[in-house]
Amino acid sequence: MLDIFGHKTIPLEDWAEDFTFWLVREYRPFFQGVKWPVEQLLENIQDFLLWLPDWVVILILVLIAFRVAGRNVAIFTALSMMVIGFLGLWNEAMVSLAMVASAVLICALIGIPLGILTARSNWADQLVRPLLDAMQTTPSFVYLVPVVMLFSTGTVAGVIATLVFAMPPIVRLTNLGIRGVSPEAVEAAYAFGAEPRQVLIDVQIPLALRTIMAGLNQTLMMAMSMIVIASIIGAGGLGQPVRQGINNLQPGLAVIGGVSVVLLAMVLDRITQALATTDS
Amino acid sequence: MSLQVEPRILPSMSTIRLRNVSKVFGDDSHKARALLQEGRSRDEILAETGYVVAVRDVNLDIEDGEIFVVMGLSGSGKSTLIRCINRLHPVTTGEVLIDGEDIVSASTDRLRELRRSKLAMVFQHFGLFPHRTVQENVEYGLKMQKMDVDERRARSETALEQVGLEGWGNRRPGDLSGGMQQRVGLARALATDADVLLMDEAFSALDPLIRREMQDDLLTLQRDLGKTIVFITHDLNEALKLGDHTAIMRDGQVVQVGTADEIVSQPSTEYVLEFTRDVDRSRVLTVGSIMRQPDTLVQGRDTVRTASARMRASDSDYMVLVDSNRQPLGLVLEEYVGPAIQRGVNDLGDVVSDSFVSCSTDDLLIDTYDSVIERQCIVAIDEHGQLAGVAEHLDILSSLAPATEITPAVSRSSHPANAHASTEAGAEQTLPAESTR
Numbered sequence A: 001m002l003d004i005f006g007h008k009t010i011p012l013e014d015w016a017e018d019f020t021f022w023l024v025r026e027y028r029p030f031f032q033g034v035k036w037p038v039e040q041l042l043e044n045i046q047d048f049l050l051w052l053p054d055w056v057v058i059l060i061l062v063l064i065a066f067r068v069a070g071r072n073v074a075i076f077t078a079l080s081m082m083v084i085g086f087l088g089l090w091n092e093a094m095v096s097l098a099m100v101a102s103a104v105l106i107c108a109l110i111g112i113p114l115g116i117l118t119a120r121s122n123w124a125d126q127l128v129r130p131l132l133d134a135m136q137t138t139p140s141f142v143y144l145v146p147v148v149m150l151f152s153t154g155t156v157a158g159v160i161a162t163l164v165f166a167m168p169p170i171v172r173l174t175n176l177g178i179r180g181v182s183p184e185a186v187e188a189a190y191a192f193g194a195e196p197r198q199v200l201i202d203v204q205i206p207l208a209l210r211t212i213m214a215g216l217n218q219t220l221m222m223a224m225s226m227i228v229i230a231s232i233i234g235a236g237g238l239g240q241p242v243r244q245g246i247n248n249l250q251p252g253l254a255v256i257g258g259v260s261v262v263l264l265a266m267v268l269d270r271i272t273q274a275l276a277t278t279d280s
Numbered sequence B: 001m002s003l004q005v006e007p008r009i010l011p012s013m014s015t016i017r018l019r020n021v022s023k024v025f026g027d028d029s030h031k032a033r034a035l036l037q038e039g040r041s042r043d044e045i046l047a048e049t050g051y052v053v054a055v056r057d058v059n060l061d062i063e064d065g066e067i068f069v070v071m072g073l074s075g076s077g078k079s080t081l082i083r084c085i086n087r088l089h090p091v092t093t094g095e096v097l098i099d100g101e102d103i104v105s106a107s108t109d110r111l112r113e114l115r116r117s118k119l120a121m122v123f124q125h126f127g128l129f130p131h132r133t134v135q136e137n138v139e140y141g142l143k144m145q146k147m148d149v150d151e152r153r154a155r156s157e158t159a160l161e162q163v164g165l166e167g168w169g170n171r172r173p174g175d176l177s178g179g180m181q182q183r184v185g186l187a188r189a190l191a192t193d194a195d196v197l198l199m200d201e202a203f204s205a206l207d208p209l210i211r212r213e214m215q216d217d218l219l220t221l222q223r224d225l226g227k228t229i230v231f232i233t234h235d236l237n238e239a240l241k242l243g244d245h246t247a248i249m250r251d252g253q254v255v256q257v258g259t260a261d262e263i264v265s266q267p268s269t270e271y272v273l274e275f276t277r278d279v280d281r282s283r284v285l286t287v288g289s290i291m292r293q294p295d296t297l298v299q300g301r302d303t304v305r306t307a308s309a310r311m312r313a314s315d316s317d318y319m320v321l322v323d324s325n326r327q328p329l330g331l332v333l334e335e336y337v338g339p340a341i342q343r344g345v346n347d348l349g350d351v352v353s354d355s356f357v358s359c360s361t362d363d364l365l366i367d368t369y370d371s372v373i374e375r376q377c378i379v380a381i382d383e384h385g386q387l388a389g390v391a392e393h394l395d396i397l398s399s400l401a402p403a404t405e406i407t408p409a410v411s412r413s414s415h416p417a418n419a420h421a422s423t424e425a426g427a428e429q430t431l432p433a434e435s436t437r
Helices: A012-051 A054-069 A071-086 A089-122 A123-136 A140-150 A155-179 A183-191 A196-225 A225-232 A240-248 A252-277 B031-038 B042-049 B077-084 B108-117 B134-144 B149-162 B177-193 B208-225 B236-242 B260-265 B269-274 B304-314 B332-341 B363-370 B394-401
Strands: B016-025 B052-062 B066-072 B095-100 B119-122 B194-198 B227-233 B245-250 B254-256 B296-298 B318-322 B328-333 B357-361 B379-382 B388-394
Touching: A012 A089, A012 A155, A012 A240, A012 B304, A054 A252, A054 B108, A054 B177, A071 A252, A089 A123, A089 A155, A089 A196, A123 B016, A140 A225, A140 B016, A140 B134, A140 B296, A155 A225, A183 A196, A183 B119, A196 A225, A196 A252, A225 A252, A240 A252, A252 B134, A252 B177, B016 B077, B016 B149, B031 B042, B031 B245, B031 B318, B042 B052, B052 B077, B052 B227, B052 B245, B066 B077, B066 B363, B077 B095, B077 B194, B077 B227, B077 B357, B095 B236, B119 B177, B119 B357, B134 B149, B134 B177, B149 B177, B149 B269, B177 B208, B208 B236, B227 B236, B236 B245, B245 B260, B254 B260, B254 B269, B260 B269, B304 B318, B328 B332, B328 B379, B357 B363, B363 B379, B363 B394, B388 B394
Parallel strands: B066 B227, B066 B245, B119 B194, B194 B227, B296 B318, B357 B379
Antiparallel strands: B016 B052, B016 B095, B245 B254, B318 B328, B379 B388
């Protein structure tokens, strides 16, 4: 019997390994350089959140929730944050919040311009689309190893792994939002002599804002879902109790970590969802 | 940036000339040009390359201060054509001359300048910015002109007044009804003081009643403003009502250009003929276009006897009495002429019936119904008060029937379908026999 699959005809495993090691050997300083701004951002947010008294953080969150999403979400926010505090995971929650915030911020800074670019150029869209597909569907465990090799372990590496996973929605929805703007409104701006930049600022971005906000909400949820996975490569925060719970067979620890992740995610979701549905 | 505040002493002229304009939607414009030059048909080009020939070889002369309507069904290329005028769609071949300046070859900066100062546009679905107030919407063109805020405010308020929306400036477009939104669209276009208004199916999305109101308002505004308006529509009635000239498009080509009258009474192709069947012709045709030349008697020169003789010779039952300046004095009816001769009366002044109805040659037929109903005929007079012609019941009725044959575009001045439509002054014509009863 002819065994055609007996040999590894496509030595992808070797290639990937060679490539990773080559990348690490040649470019590790570069990646460490990339890591620096992420680290600064993360640590500043984290230090700030931990420096603030817990009740001040709760107050700020409640006020934001009240402002953008109304009374019910504000009450929900207050209760959820207090539960997290009473579970004894306040500091972990703040670390996770800092991680998610910096990941979302970086995603927005890169993703929104990229989304605008793909909306205005079909060529760019075709190029970026498969990349986004890959980022969204590749199991995150696959790129955890190279991330660790290039960026070491820790919360910063966790943020970078999160970026890969959380970037696609904001790019996609920015693209969708800009493309969905009424063509007549865009034509009208051009017809009255607007420059492409003015059309973008005056018409396209404001009219796409809701969709962009929906993208931001999705990106945030994706980032939240990476909290536990990122703990495997040493990221701190609410993922840690879950990971320890698994490793040491302490289901209680895993449960309080899990509950806190869910509560924090719901709070952030309700607030950002309100941003995407209210009139700008 | 200079402001356009200096008063206009002379109305500026704005003519638009389209010269062999073609527009092909496809990736490769060189290839498209080559295909057009080979004279391939629209269907061939579509089948072979997937390119869509939206507009082909269009030549139009749009004069200063007129409303020029481009009428066609969806897919006829009319909306593409209007976008070629302000280059929202760059043309594939041809020239678009605005006051002699080719916008096709203009630089991007010059194009923007033309769009800011000379070409304003109104859109079918209004094209308003829903996140801005009505006032900000109206000011958009002025903002693009880099006008300062106070001047902008003043201008936009004037424009809102012009369209009857004073006091609505602080609302959002979404708070307004469709008709009002389109008034905002119109105000935005008027505010820039552009000489050319491009109106793309501007009233098509509105209810029939609102639409008629907007049409009337546009005509009223146009009387004061005298813009050069290019108006796109799929509704022939709208075209005929608004247009000084109308071009009818089909499959990207212009099949006929003419006044409302010409299109209705002399359709040049079967296609136009089909269209004109449903038109309410009484709202399109003017008395001047259907009137005939009556036999006239001149006061002081003709007598009752000559009248009697001429009526017998021409087999007509009435004649129009005019004075030496050709101003109509009344009708001389055959039934009075016989008895007058028997009584020995010879002065036409004694037999003339002065209860005739006169109207202007520009009056629409629908406006003559009331007056024509009880009279023999109506007498049309020109702007000098002189007799221009008469229209009898039968003339009016027969002109309301749709045209049944096409008039090839070359012989535009002859009227084979309407034997009595000649408007040449002084042409003496005998009345057709069937009108004498």
